Amino acid sequence: MIDTSAGVLVRKRIYLDDLDGFGMLHHARYALLFDNAVIDFWADAGWELDPSRSVFVIRELTMTYHQPVVGLSEVDVHFWVDRAGRTSVTYGFQVISADHTVVHADGHRVVVNLDGKTLRPAPIGDDVWELAAPLLAPGVERPAA
Numbered sequence: 001m002i003d004t005s006a007g008v009l010v011r012k013r014i015y016l017d018d019l020d021g022f023g024m025l026h027h028a029r030y031a032l033l034f035d036n037a038v039i040d041f042w043a044d045a046g047w048e049l050d051p052s053r054s055v056f057v058i059r060e061l062t063m064t065y066h067q068p069v070v071g072l073s074e075v076d077v078h079f080w081v082d083r084a085g086r087t088s089v090t091y092g093f094q095v096i097s098a099d100h101t102v103v104h105a106d107g108h109r110v111v112v113n114l115d116g117k118t119l120r121p122a123p124i125g126d127d128v129w130e131l132a133a134p135l136l137a138p139g140v141e142r143p144a145a
Helices: 027-045 126-135
Strands: 008-014 054-065 073-084 088-097 103-115
Touching: 008 027, 027 054, 027 073, 027 088, 027 103, 027 126, 073 126
Parallel strands: none
Antiparallel strands: 008 073, 054 103, 073 088, 088 103
């Protein structure tokens, strides 16, 4: 079994239009599954998108594919915060089988918080850090103000 004790799990369904011509999950869909799982987490936590205040943009995304998802099924997206900076966060993530025995893909994504008016890096607010608490991996703490 894959250790999923750190971070959160979000179950995602694989649909027919997610598959490639070989009946496998299309490579571009793995990043989309992760992105949608992150949005689900933040929406469920009560975070509200307000681009006039701040905008989280992706600075970097890396992914390694291990074993394809085949056919219509469900997977779990497991993700956590590996690094917490004043203006940025690094997520670690895995797309894993629903029974937690297979890692289909894993990687990391760095997001930077931008001020909504200047589009320059800005400190992540206390309200966001409070909601992010379940995501912090062991040993990772929010930065001091």
